[in-house]
Amino acid sequence: MSAAKHRRTLPGFGLTMGLTLTWLSIIVLIPLAGLVLKTFELSFDQFWTIITSRRTLNALKTSFGLAFLAASVNLIAGMIIVWALTRYRFPGRRIFDAIVDIPFALPTAVAGVALTSLFAQNGWLGAPLAELGIKVAFTPIGIFVAMVFIGIPFVVRTVQPVLQDIDREIEEVSACLGANRWQTIWRVLLPSLLPAMLTGFALAFARAVGEYGSVIFIAGNLPNISEIAPLLIVIRLSEFRYADATAIAVVMLLTSFLVIFAINRIQRWSQSRMVRP
Amino acid sequence: MSAPLPLSPLRSASSSTLTEPRWIRGTIIALAVLFLILLIVLPLVLVFSQAFSRGFAAYLRALVEPEAQAAIRLTILVAGISVGLNLVFGLIAAWAIAKFDFPGKTMLISLVDLPFSVSPVISGLVFVLLFGGQGYFGPWLQSHDIQILFATPGIVLATTFVTFPFVVRALIPLMQEQGTSEEEAAISLGASGLATFFRVTLPNIKWGVLYGVLLCNARAMGEFGAVAVVSGHIRGETNTMPLLVEILYNEYQFMAAFAVASLLALLALITLAAKAILERHLDPNID
Numbered sequence: 001m002s003a004a005k006h007r008r009t010l011p012g013f014g015l016t017m018g019l020t021l022t023w024l025s026i027i028v029l030i031p032l033a034g035l036v037l038k039t040f041e042l043s044f045d046q047f048w049t050i051i052t053s054r055r056t057l058n059a060l061k062t063s064f065g066l067a068f069l070a071a072s073v074n075l076i077a078g079m080i081i082v083w084a085l086t087r088y089r090f091p092g093r094r095i096f097d098a099i100v101d102i103p104f105a106l107p108t109a110v111a112g113v114a115l116t117s118l119f120a121q122n123g124w125l126g127a128p129l130a131e132l133g134i135k136v137a138f139t140p141i142g143i144f145v146a147m148v149f150i151g152i153p154f155v156v157r158t159v160q161p162v163l164q165d166i167d168r169e170i171e172e173v174s175a176c177l178g179a180n181r182w183q184t185i186w187r188v189l190l191p192s193l194l195p196a197m198l199t200g201f202a203l204a205f206a207r208a209v210g211e212y213g214s215v216i217f218i219a220g221n222l223p224n225i226s227e228i229a230p231l232l233i234v235i236r237l238s239e240f241r242y243a244d245a246t247a248i249a250v251v252m253l254l255t256s257f258l259v260i261f262a263i264n265r266i267q268r269w270s271q272s273r274m275v276r277p
Numbered sequence: 278m279s280a281p282l283p284l285s286p287l288r289s290a291s292s293s294t295l296t297e298p299r300w301i302r303g304t305i306i307a308l309a310v311l312f313l314i315l316l317i318v319l320p321l322v323l324v325f326s327q328a329f330s331r332g333f334a335a336y337l338r339a340l341v342e343p344e345a346q347a348a349i350r351l352t353i354l355v356a357g358i359s360v361g362l363n364l365v366f367g368l369i370a371a372w373a374i375a376k377f378d379f380p381g382k383t384m385l386i387s388l389v390d391l392p393f394s395v396s397p398v399i400s401g402l403v404f405v406l407l408f409g410g411q412g413y414f415g416p417w418l419q420s421h422d423i424q425i426l427f428a429t430p431g432i433v434l435a436t437t438f439v440t441f442p443f444v445v446r447a448l449i450p451l452m453q454e455q456g457t458s459e460e461e462a463a464i465s466l467g468a469s470g471l472a473t474f475f476r477v478t479l480p481n482i483k484w485g486v487l488y489g490v491l492l493c494n495a496r497a498m499g500e501f502g503a504v505a506v507v508s509g510h511i512r513g514e515t516n517t518m519p520l521l522v523e524i525l526y527n528e529y530q531f532m533a534a535f536a537v538a539s540l541l542a543l544l545a546l547i548t549l550a551a552k553a554i555l556e557r558h559l560d561p562n563i564d
Contacts, residue, residue, distance in 0.1 A: 010460055011470035016373035020385075023366045027438055028391055031403035034413055038406050077312050084309035088302055096310060098549060102317050105545035107499025108397075109519035110538040113526045114320035117327065117535075124319060149316055168295075175295055210396025213501035213519070217526065230398040234506060237402065242411055249399045256394045 035253070038246045050247040055223050056232065060251065063229040066140060067208035070147030074204045075197060077148070078155025085156075086163050100156045103149055108213025115146050116217040138220030143228060146215045151204030158200035162193055195270030199263050206259040210252060324542045327535035339536035347513045348521040348537065355429065355504075355517060356497040359436040363493055364486070367444025371482075372474065374445070375452035376460070386449070392441045401435050401506025427509030432517065435503040440493045447489030451482050451559070484558040491555065495548040499541055 039047070050056060084090070085097050103111065119126040119136040129136055136142050166189065174184040212230040220226040229248055236245040296302070329336050339345060374385060392400065406412050408425040418425060425431045459481070463473040479486075501519040508515040516524065518537055525534035 010376055010457055010464065012474075013373060013377045013379075016369045017377075017379075020366070020370040020373050023370070024385075024388060027434070027441055028388065031407055031438065032391070032395075034406045035399070035403050037413075077308075080305055081309040081312065084306045087296070088306055090306050090310075092310075096313050098553065099313050099317050101549055101552075102321060102545065105495055105549050106321070107501060107519050107541045107545065109501040109522045110324060110499070110541045110545075111320060112501075113522060113534055113538055114324050116526075117531070118320050118323050124323065125315065145316075149320070152312075152316070171295055181295075181297060206394060210399070212396065212398050212505075217523075230396055230502065233398050233402060237405055237506060240411065242406065242409070245402055246406065249396075249402050252396055253399060256396070260394055 035246060035249060038242070039250050042243055042247060046243065047247050047250075050244050051251060055227070056229075056244070056248060058224040059227050059229045059232040059248070062140065062143065062225075062227060063209050063252075064255070066144045066228075067147055067205050067211075070144050070151055070208050071201050071205035073144075073148050074151040074155045075201045078152060078159065078200060078204075079197070081152070081156050082159045082163055086160060100153050103151075104153045108150070108211070109217075111149060111214040112146065112217035115149060115214065116142070119145060119218060137218050138226070140219075140226050142218035142220065143215050143226060146218050147208035147211060150211050150214050151208050154203040154207060155197070155200035158203065159193060159196045162196040163189075166192060195266050195273075198266050202259050202263050202266070206256050209255060321542060324535055324538050327531060328539035330535075331532050335532065336536050336539075339533040340540070342533070344513050344516070344521060345533075345537055348516045348518045349540070351429070351432070351514075351516065352498050352518045355432050355436050356494055358433050359440055359497045360490055360494050362437055363440055363444050364490055366441075367448055367489060368486070370445045371448035371452050372478070375449045376457055389445050390442050392438050397439060397500065397502025398506055400438050400503035404431055404434055404438075404507050426507055427511065427515060429515070431507040432504050432515065435507045436497050436500055439500050439503050440497045443493035443496065444486070444489035447485050447492070448482060451485040452478070455481055484555055488552070488555045488559060491548055491551055495544060498544060 042050075051060075081100065085093060085100075116137055117123050119129070119142060121127065121130045121135070121137070123137070126137055134141070136145055170188060171184050174188045175181075179187065210230060212228075212234075215228055216231055219228060219231070221231060229252055233245045233248050236242075236248070297305070340349075370389065374382065374389075405426060407414055408418060408431065409415050410419070412426075425434070459477050460473050463477045464470070468476070498517075499519060500517075501523070504517055505520060505523070508517070508520055510516060510520060510524065512524070518541055522534050522538045522541070525531075525537065
């Protein structure tokens with residue numbers, strides 16, 4: 001009753017909603033619908049032939065496989081960083097906290113060229129690594145490093161607020177009841193952090209799969225070895241093979257929607273767990 | 278060996294079982310700091326050190342090159358248009374979404390968020406499929422001699438797509454939190470809808486607007502993948518700053534590439550600093 005009254009007291013709903021839907025359609029929905037439409041121009045056989053061709057399959061494997069590895073490393077490194085930033089006091093803590101956001105803010109092309117020069121064989125980190133016989137730039141390891149760089153803020157910024165909000169009294173209770181520190185972390189803290197950790201992992205994974213700018217400089221871009229799926233889309237477009245580009249794009253798009261769906265399920269699951277006593 | 282009983286269980290709980298042993302604390306801090314320095318600080322330092330590797334005069338010369346100047350101008354133009362469009366849209370959409378209840382609200386917010394979950398390359402691809410030679414509107418555009426792809430309009434469209442959610446997403450939670458009572462009061466005292474918006478709503482959300490514009494602008498100026506697909510890399514014409522960094526780097530003009538990159542890195546640092554200040558204005562409870 002009161003909601004209905006509110007709706008009438010403020011003006012402009014029809015106009016603003018109309019403009020919103022129009023603008024949303026022009027910029028986002030129609031372009032994305034064009035992609036879907038283009039996909040349906042392909043027969044399933046055509047689609048399947050493109051997706052299972054050796055080069056496409058290898059590019060998808062490189063993107064998804066390395067993104068999964070990078071997101072896993074992000075999860076571990078991210079937890080260490082979150083723990084250090086929220087639980088300990090050390091000089092420069094606030095500055096290091098701010099530094100975590102740099103991969104979000106730094107344009108991807110800048111990150112790409114900087115990481116490439118850093119890990120090139122004569123680079124600040126590339127040279128000592130080359131001494132050890134590890135070649136990073138222009139190999140799949142380089143792709144992995146760039147993906148780790150781009151993904152780290154996702155885990156840190158998703159888990160950090162949750163860990164900050166956990167009442168320290170819960171840990172005190174656990175300790176008073178006789179749990180040692182490891183049991184408290186493992187049995188009390190970890191379960192409440194798990195949804196945020198999974199969300200951060202999924203966000204980092206989705207970003208790494210689609211990432212282009214920070215990866216292509218360091219990747220080497222050898223077909224079947226160090227070629228990522230987004231680059232193959234760009235190559236197919238420059239060859240005017242629109243169907244090939246579209247098919248690869250659809251596989252990537254479907255995956256990122258699956259990831260978003262999974263994140264929503266995780267969030268809902270964790271909320272329902274919170275409500276239960 | 279009999280372990281001595283702790284004198285007070287509470288005291289022992291607060292010292293040894295509420296935090297980690299000293300060496301573990303030290304190791305975790307060291308690992309975190311090392312990771313951040315090696316992977317995030319070093320690349321940033323490298324950008325500036327390479328940019329100034331041949332001195333300040335050479336740095337300035339690289340930036341006043343006609344190609345660099347053209348790229349800077351195009352970047353500012355594209356970001357100006359995209360941010361402007363998304364600001365106007367963001368205010369309108371946030372009003373509709375935050376101040377009213379309607380069925381399908383969650384769905385609409387997910388649609389607004391969509392560009393965040395699309396790979397930059399795909400964000401460019403969708404416009405190639407629409408406006409390219411083989412695209413849906415390609416033949417019509419060609420016969421009317423309208424150039425969208427490989428020209429400024431294409432770059433603006435791709436940038437607007439990529440930065441679409443920033444302003445709206447910054448405003449919705451803020452406007453929802455503030456509710457509708459102040460606006461209702463203004464309306465019932467006889468103010469018009471527009472006057473209410475500009476004199477009641479806008480002053481309340483000004484920091485949120487700035488916050489959204491700030492993040493939107495940083496992404497608009499730095500966008501690479503989507504713009505790379507639609508720009509066509511025409512030198513001096515359709516190269517934004519990130520695209521020029523790519524071209525210079527691939528031509529082994531490292532110093533010049535890092536000079537242009539340093540401007541973008543500076544933009545990122547300024548954005549982060551301004552964001553930290555704005556977050557204080559938005560949430561006075563933050564210590």
